[in-house]
Amino acid sequence: MTQPTHAFHEMKSVVVRFAGDSGDGMQIVGERFTDTSVTVPNSIATFPDFPAEIRAPVGTIGGVSAFQVHFGSNQVLTPGDEPDALVAMNPAALAVHLCDLAKGGLLVVNSAAFTEENLKMAGFATNPLDDPSLSEKYTLISLDITGLALESLKDTTLTNREKLRCKNFFALGFMYWVYSRPIEPTIDYINSKWAKKMPGLADANIRVLKAGYFLGETSETTRNRYMVARADVAPGVYRKISGNEATALGLIAASKRSGRDLFFAGYPITPATSVMETLNNYKHFGVKTLQVEDEIAAIGVAIGGSYAGKLGCTATSGPGMCLKGEFIGLAITTELPLVIVNVQRGGPSTGLPTKTEQSDLFQALYGRHGESPLPVVAANSPSDCFMAAFEAARIAIQYSTPVILLTDGYLANGSEPWLIPDESTLPDISRPFADESQPYVAFKRDPETLARTQAIPGQVGLEHRIGGIEKNEKGAISYDPENHSIMTGLRAAKVAGIAKSLPPLEVNGARKGKVLVIGWGGTYGAITSAVNSLHAEGFEVSCTHLRHLNPLPSDLGELIKGFDKILVPELNNGQLSLIIRANYLVDTISMNKIMGRPFKVSEIREHILKLITA
Amino acid sequence: MVTDIQNVPAVPALTRKDFVPTCEVRWCPGCGDYAILSSLQRTFPELGVPRENFAIISGIGCSSRFPFYMDTYGFHTIHGRAPSVATGVKVANPDLSVWVITGDGDGLSIGGNHLLHLLRRNLNINVLLFNNRIYGLTKGQYSPTSPVGTKTKTSPTGSVENPLNPVLFALGAEATFVARTVDNNPKHMVETFKAAHEHQGISFVEIFQNCVIFNDSTWESIYGKENREDQMLFLEAGKPLLFGKDKSKGIRLNGLTPEIVDAATAAPGEILIHQPDHPSPLYSQLLATMGPEFPTPMGVIRKIEKPTYESLVAAQTDATVAKKGTGTWQELLQGDSTWTVA
Numbered sequence: 001m002t003q004p005t006h007a008f009h010e011m012k013s014v015v016v017r018f019a020g021d022s023g024d025g026m027q028i029v030g031e032r033f034t035d036t037s038v039t040v041p042n043s044i045a046t047f048p049d050f051p052a053e054i055r056a057p058v059g060t061i062g063g064v065s066a067f068q069v070h071f072g073s074n075q076v077l078t079p080g081d082e083p084d085a086l087v088a089m090n091p092a093a094l095a096v097h098l099c100d101l102a103k104g105g106l107l108v109v110n111s112a113a114f115t116e117e118n119l120k121m122a123g124f125a126t127n128p129l130d131d132p133s134l135s136e137k138y139t140l141i142s143l144d145i146t147g148l149a150l151e152s153l154k155d156t157t158l159t160n161r162e163k164l165r166c167k168n169f170f171a172l173g174f175m176y177w178v179y180s181r182p183i184e185p186t187i188d189y190i191n192s193k194w195a196k197k198m199p200g201l202a203d204a205n206i207r208v209l210k211a212g213y214f215l216g217e218t219s220e221t222t223r224n225r226y227m228v229a230r231a232d233v234a235p236g237v238y239r240k241i242s243g244n245e246a247t248a249l250g251l252i253a254a255s256k257r258s259g260r261d262l263f264f265a266g267y268p269i270t271p272a273t274s275v276m277e278t279l280n281n282y283k284h285f286g287v288k289t290l291q292v293e294d295e296i297a298a299i300g301v302a303i304g305g306s307y308a309g310k311l312g313c314t315a316t317s318g319p320g321m322c323l324k325g326e327f328i329g330l331a332i333t334t335e336l337p338l339v340i341v342n343v344q345r346g347g348p349s350t351g352l353p354t355k356t357e358q359s360d361l362f363q364a365l366y367g368r369h370g371e372s373p374l375p376v377v378a379a380n381s382p383s384d385c386f387m388a389a390f391e392a393a394r395i396a397i398q399y400s401t402p403v404i405l406l407t408d409g410y411l412a413n414g415s416e417p418w419l420i421p422d423e424s425t426l427p428d429i430s431r432p433f434a435d436e437s438q439p440y441v442a443f444k445r446d447p448e449t450l451a452r453t454q455a456i457p458g459q460v461g462l463e464h465r466i467g468g469i470e471k472n473e474k475g476a477i478s479y480d481p482e483n484h485s486i487m488t489g490l491r492a493a494k495v496a497g498i499a500k501s502l503p504p505l506e507v508n509g510a511r512k513g514k515v516l517v518i519g520w521g522g523t524y525g526a527i528t529s530a531v532n533s534l535h536a537e538g539f540e541v542s543c544t545h546l547r548h549l550n551p552l553p554s555d556l557g558e559l560i561k562g563f564d565k566i567l568v569p570e571l572n573n574g575q576l577s578l579i580i581r582a583n584y585l586v587d588t589i590s591m592n593k594i595m596g597r598p599f600k601v602s603e604i605r606e607h608i609l610k611l612i613t614a
Numbered sequence: 615m616v617t618d619i620q621n622v623p624a625v626p627a628l629t630r631k632d633f634v635p636t637c638e639v640r641w642c643p644g645c646g647d648y649a650i651l652s653s654l655q656r657t658f659p660e661l662g663v664p665r666e667n668f669a670i671i672s673g674i675g676c677s678s679r680f681p682f683y684m685d686t687y688g689f690h691t692i693h694g695r696a697p698s699v700a701t702g703v704k705v706a707n708p709d710l711s712v713w714v715i716t717g718d719g720d721g722l723s724i725g726g727n728h729l730l731h732l733l734r735r736n737l738n739i740n741v742l743l744f745n746n747r748i749y750g751l752t753k754g755q756y757s758p759t760s761p762v763g764t765k766t767k768t769s770p771t772g773s774v775e776n777p778l779n780p781v782l783f784a785l786g787a788e789a790t791f792v793a794r795t796v797d798n799n800p801k802h803m804v805e806t807f808k809a810a811h812e813h814q815g816i817s818f819v820e821i822f823q824n825c826v827i828f829n830d831s832t833w834e835s836i837y838g839k840e841n842r843e844d845q846m847l848f849l850e851a852g853k854p855l856l857f858g859k860d861k862s863k864g865i866r867l868n869g870l871t872p873e874i875v876d877a878a879t880a881a882p883g884e885i886l887i888h889q890p891d892h893p894s895p896l897y898s899q900l901l902a903t904m905g906p907e908f909p910t911p912m913g914v915i916r917k918i919e920k921p922t923y924e925s926l927v928a929a930q931t932d933a934t935v936a937k938k939g940t941g942t943w944q945e946l947l948q949g950d951s952t953w954t955v956a
Contacts, residue, residue, distance in 0.1 A: 039953050239952045252946055263706055265698075283934040285941035288705060288927060293731040297698035300691070300728070304671075304702020307689055308710070312702065326692050334689075420952065423943040457669040457687040457703065457710050465635075465681050467690025468674075476637065477682065 008180065008227040013043075013072025015080030016175060018168075019097045020089030020110075021058055022051055022065040025168035030067025032172055036185045038240050038417045042071035043231040045382075045525065047079030047598070048413045052270070052354045059113075059121045064096045073229040075532070077381070077525035079414060081600035085178070087171050089113060089145070091122035106224060107138040108174065110167070112146035139224060143215070145170050152211035153204050162201065166208040173212025179226050183213050234419055241418040243382040243411035244271075247315070247341055248278035250389025252285050253423070254339075255311050257390075258397050259430045261286040263305030264313045265298045267320065270353045271409040272343040275315040295320035299327040299340065306336045307466075309433060309456035311393060315341035317409075318360050319349065325368050331402035332372045332491065334466045335443070335452050338402040339392045343412045344521075346596045355596025356410035358521050359572040364404040365550055365579070371488045373495045375399070376549040378406040380524035383418035385411060391547065394429040395498055400451040406549070408571075410598050411522045436460050442475030443487075450494035499551040505559060509535065509542030512562035515611045517543035518588075520576055523569055523599055530604035534612075541608050549576070557584050565611050567591060569604055628659035635685040641676060646797035646823035650744065651683055653803035654713075658686075660804075661811050663711045670713045671700040673720040676751050676825075677744040680715040694725025697732035697741070701923075704737050708924045711811065714741045718759040719749050722778050726758075733787035733816050735923040740810045740817045743780055744797075746825040747832050754828035766828075780820040781902040781915060785895055790815035792898065792916040796822040796837045802848075802912065809914055815922050836910050849901075849913035854885040857909045865908070872904055890917040 016033065020026045027048055034046050047068040056063030070080035085106035088094040090113035101107060114127055134140055149167040156163070169186075176183050187206055194202035216225075241249075255262035264287065266276040279289045288305070292298050298314045306312030316324065321342050331338045344360045346352025364376045375395045379388035385407050392405040434440050434455035440462040443452050455462035464475050470487060472478040508531055519527045524545045531543045544559065546552070560566055560580070566588045568577040574590035581588050591607050593599055633655045641647045658668060668686035672678035674693035681688025687710075691699045696714050704712045714732070721729045721743045732739065748766070749755040755768040759780065763772040784792045791813040795806040803821070810817035822833040831838075836845045847857040847865070855865040856877055864877040864885035877885065889897060898916035 035951075041953065041955055233955050235955050237948065237952050237954050239947075239949050241949075249946060252941075256943070256946075261706075263702065265702065282941060282946070283931045284938045285946065286931075288931070290701070290705065290927075292698065292701070293727055296695060297701075297728055297731070300695045300698025301702040301705075303691075304689075304699040304704075305706040306702075307699070308669075308703045308706035310706045327695065330692050420947045423947065456707075458666055458707060460664075460666045463666060463668075463686050463688075465688035465690065467681070467688075468692055469690065 008225050011226050011228050012074050013070060013076055013080075014085065014179060014226060014228055015068060015070045015083045016085045016087070016179070017066055017068040017083035017097060017100070018087045018171065019064060019066040019093035020087075020168070021092065022053070022055055022063045023058060024065070024089045025165070026065045026067050026089070029168045029172045030069055032186045032189060033175065033181070034069050034415065035189065035240060036176070036181045037069065037071040038238065039185055040181070040228075040230055041233055041238070041417070042073065042228055043076035043233055043417070044069065044071045045076050045079045045416050046070070046414050047410065050354055052352075059090055059092055059118045061092050061096060061122060064093050066093070066097060071228055073231045076231075077529045078598070078601055081602050085175070087175060089168070089171065091118045091124055091128070094128065095122040095124065101138060103137060105138055106141065106178065107134070108141045108143065108171065110145035110171070111142045112144045143174070148211060148215065149208045152207050156200065156204055158200060158204055163204065166204050169205045169209040170212035173209040174216050177213045177216030178224070179228065183209060233417070236419045238417045238419055240415050241383050241386070242274070242413060242415040243379065243385040243407055244274040244343065244413070245278050246383050246385035246418065247379070247389045247405070247407060248275050248282070250386040251279070251311070251313055251339065251393060252282055252287060253386070253426055254390045254393030254429060255286065257426050257429050258311060258393065260309065260311040260397070261288065262313060263288050263302060263310035264315070265290040265292050265301035265305070266315055267292060267295045267298045269295070269317045269320050271345055271412045272315045272317045272320070272341065274412070275341060275343070295323040296327060299324040299338075302338060303327060303331055303336060306331075306338050307456070309454070311337065311339070311397070313339040313341070315343065317343050317345045317353075318347045318351070318363070321360060321363055321367065328374070328402055329368045329370060329372050330468050332368070332374055333468060333470070335400045335491070336402070336454070337396035337400050339389070339396050339405060340402060341389070341405045341407065344406060344408040352596040354409065356408045356522065356598060357571050357594065357596065358408060358523070359575070359594070360406065361520075361549060361572065361575040361579075364406055371492065373492050373550065374401060375403045375495055375498055375551070376406060377403060377547060378521040378549055379411055380521065380545055380547070382411050382414045382416050384524075386418070388547065390426060394427070397429055397431050398451060398501070399449055399494055399498055400454060401495065406521055408522045433459065434462055436462060440464055441473060442466060443471060443473045445490065445494075450490060450497055496551050498548075499554045502548055502553050505544050505553050505555050507542050507544045507559065508532070510540065511542070511559065513540050513542055514563065515541045515565045515567060515608060516560065516563035517541065517567045517569065517604075517608060518546065518576070518580065519543065519569055520546040520549060523571065526599040526601050526604055527569060529601040530608060533601070533605060534608060539609070539612055541612060546576070549579075552583060560584050560586050565589060567607060567611060569599060569607070571598065628665055630655045630659060632665055633658050633685050635683060637682060639683050640679070642827050644826035645676070646746065646825070647677060647680070647744065649797045649800055650742070650803065650821055650823065651680065653800045654807060655684065656800070657804050657807040657811070658684075660808065661711065667710050668713070669703050669710045670715060671696045671703060672715040673725055674751070675717040675720040675749075677715055677717040677823075678720060694720050694723070695728060696720070697725065697728040700739050701732060701735070701737055704739055705924050705927055708738070708928065712739045714739060716741065716743050718743065718745045718747060718757045718780070722780060722783065723758045730783075730787050733784055733789040733818060736790055736815045736920050737924055738814055738816070738922045740807075740819070742807075742819050742821060744821050744823040745780055746823045746829055747777075748825050748829035750825045750828055779902060782899065784818040785899050785902055785916060788895065789818045789916070790918050790920050791817040791914070793818070793914045794820045794822070794910070794912050796833065796846075796912065797824060798837055806913065813917060815920055845909050847909040847911045849888045849890070849911055849915065851888055851890050851914065854887055856885065870900070872900060872908065874908065890914050893918070
């Protein structure tokens with residue numbers, strides 16, 4: 001074996017994108033690369049990008065599936081703007097993703113897939129690999145990945161079809177070599193997954209993985225090898241977590257801290273489904289997870305659970321939110337605790353179901369008939385979905401109200417290392433039901449929070465009726481005009497009063513200055529990275545990221561007054577921007593992107609720079 | 615189960631009055647709902663269920679005002695969606711006696727999908743569907759059970775829709791208990807409600823109910839004094855299908871076709887015996903679909919035993935706890951795979 005003689009290029013952070021046909025196993029490869037990198041440890045963020053079709057015709061543009069992973073020795077808050085390396089398993093993947101590859105970036109292609117038929121499907125008139133400009137612009141490594149994978153399996157009994165399915169691990173092995181990652185974690189993974197059930201397949205995948213790795217080591221294919229040093233991350237115990245997993249765990253943690261069993265009902269919808277799938281594995285935590293007939297039933301069942309004294313919860317995406325609207329109104333007027341998770345996706349209608357957007361803010365705030373305010377909470381990052389879900393449940397129980405938690409497809413599917421919190425840092429959020437020794441007054445309120453106290457079926461002597469018709473304090477139906485005005489006011493005041501329970505806003509940068517960037521939700525990583533990079537270059541700019549969209553934090557108005565310019569970047573057409581304008585009478589500057597994709601750090605940087613230097 | 619009578623805690627016996635709330639009942643004078651309300655208020659004290667364990671869930675419509683008129687826990691929800699709320703209540707607390715009150719519009723039109731799934735899942739919930747073949751609360755539009763040709767403000771030249779048969783709908787969803795009763799026979803209503811309660815599983819009861827304002831006498835041709843003996847067939851398990859004055863007529867099968875025969879001259883065994891627990895749903899469906907020349911079956915049409923949804927859900931939880939133990943913070947937060955940064 002030749003000793004590797006290549007020098008390492010030391011990099012602070014690297015973005016690798018694996019792209020191929022949706023049947024090529026790119027998501028698996030991306031996941032493995034991530035899991036390996038977190039153990040280095042590197043700081044990491046991922047972005048799976050897959051088509052809405054489960055299996056679009058093989059080789060077509062519509063069938064391209066990709067997984068981007070950004071790993072670094074410095075702080076990594078986004079999956080990265082443009083890949084430093086692109087693995088393209090077929091011409092369609094090259095056609096879709098080459099435009100994003102950084103100039104001079106590493107381009108690894110599976111030359112075997114560049115057949116006449118595949119080229120045609122990808123819209124290439126000629127083979128781009130034959131074009132010398134490709135290797136001028138990029139560091140091109142053209143490998144017969146299919147052939148090499150088959151060759152390494154020639155003495156196995158697998159069918160040709162099975163052998164071909166292993167080729168993604170060849171690409172993975174090669175990239176492990178390029179970025180000097182250990183291959184052992186992947187071998188362990190393959191063994192734990194397949195060794196028992198399908199030992200032949202496990203062995204084949206390991207062989208192909210090693211073949212890919214050794215190809216790099218023994219061949220002169222590339223002189224470029226990169227090293228990303230360990231990240232200087234906070235000490236502690238970590239796990240990798242995706243946004244939807246974190247949402248599920250946050251809800252269960254809230255259930256434990258509130259003493260109310262989690263009662264979840266849902267209907268499958270992209271990209272929210274994995275919240276329900278995750279919760280199904282936690283039956284022994286007292287979690288009941290019901291898959292029901294539709295989106296309306298899902299919230300109805302959850303409300304039934306809340307009414308019976310559990311922590312009712314449902315999760316969906318935009319179209320499902322539309323269907324749930326009437327029930328949300330019922331939960332508002334009956335003042336029952338409920339957490340409604342909206343994992344936002346591109347809309348309207350079916351829109352871009354597998355892509356991300358932040359365009360449901362108005363819907364969350366206003367998407368119901370009648371005067372029907374409710375608290376809205378948003379998550380910032382995949383792991384932050386945990387605390388955001390916990391916070392949503394805290395408000396729901398303490399204020400006896402439905403709460404909307406906004407996450408998005410980017411957070412839901414993306415994953416990152418999570419410094420596991422000590423459970424003792426999670427506050428007690430329990431709230432007792434009505435006292436059986438006292439006469440029950442259904443809408444008597446806590447003087448501090450204005451929350452009513454629930455009496456639940458089974459409690460002796462507290463029998464009462466609730467429902468959608470306006471009630472008076474005693475819980476009796478009332479058509480009295482004064483009463484309707486009073487009850488509407490009380491419901492609104494209760495929600496507004498939640499602001500008193502919120503911590504002061506965190507500001508990255510000075511509390512006064514020229515430019516303040518206000519963000520919410522999944523843009524946190526991009527905005528923070530942009531601002532941090534400008535700080536590093538000596539520029540003055542501040543940013544704050546809103547956890548609470550309703551009520552808005554009580555110190556936001558004061559903070560805004562301290563700045564000349566307010567920039568609001570959003571993956572919508574300016575929804576928070578309009579809300580800030582309306583609430584604080586300030587001439588905000590909207591920065592919008594509606595492409596089903598997250599912001600690039602560079603896009604936000606450039607916009608801020610323009611404002612600073614203007 | 616053997617109950618040790620000595621150790622049963624003394625629960626004061628409940629009476630009808632315990633279920634009558636102080637609020638005023640606001641249905642139209644003469645509405646069939648009054649008789650149903652009174653029958654349920656008479657039924658509840660006899661079920662051996664503590665008052666606080668009743669939960670009545672309704673949607674929207676005249677019938678759905680019902681929870682307000684029963685002094686129990688009650689939830690007046692939104693149009694057509696009571697089955698979903700009731701599902702949540704029952705799964706969250708299986709000890710409760712849950713009653714869904716709905717109508718032909720609420721249950722079979724806007725809420726048809728939820729009712730379908732409630733029935734097929736076999737929760738131990740009792741569904742009372744008040745069928746007056748009209749929309750009452752919105753003041754008289756045709757409903758999914760209105761006969762073809764029904765003239766209303768939205769069908770001034772007559773409805774062209776094929777009506778839904780609620781009992782057949784419930785049988786199609788394979789409900790484990792399906793019954794029918796009428797609002798002018800309190801004794802039969804009480805018997806039917808008790809049977810519904812006793813059944814462990816979903817109990818669906820269609821109640822022929824008169825809307826005195828918008829569809830008066832809609833059931834008169836079936837349950838009116840003049841017609842009832844010939845037009846209603848009161849079912850009893852294990853007894854022959856007899857009806858008419860002095861039970862003079864019977865129903866037999868000719869192939870798969872029912873026929874009316876003279877009971878006095880029928881051969882022994884010729885008249886069908888009522889078998890609500892017949893394993894095949896075909897017999898019950900045959901009863902539900904007999905043509906207009908036949909009497910309408912009343913009472914328990916089908917009753918079979920199947921495990922309830924909530925018991926299966928609870929069993930899965932128990933099995934998981936037995937296998938994995940009660941979940942801990944460490945398991946929740948750490949999951950399968952962690953790494954430590956020193």
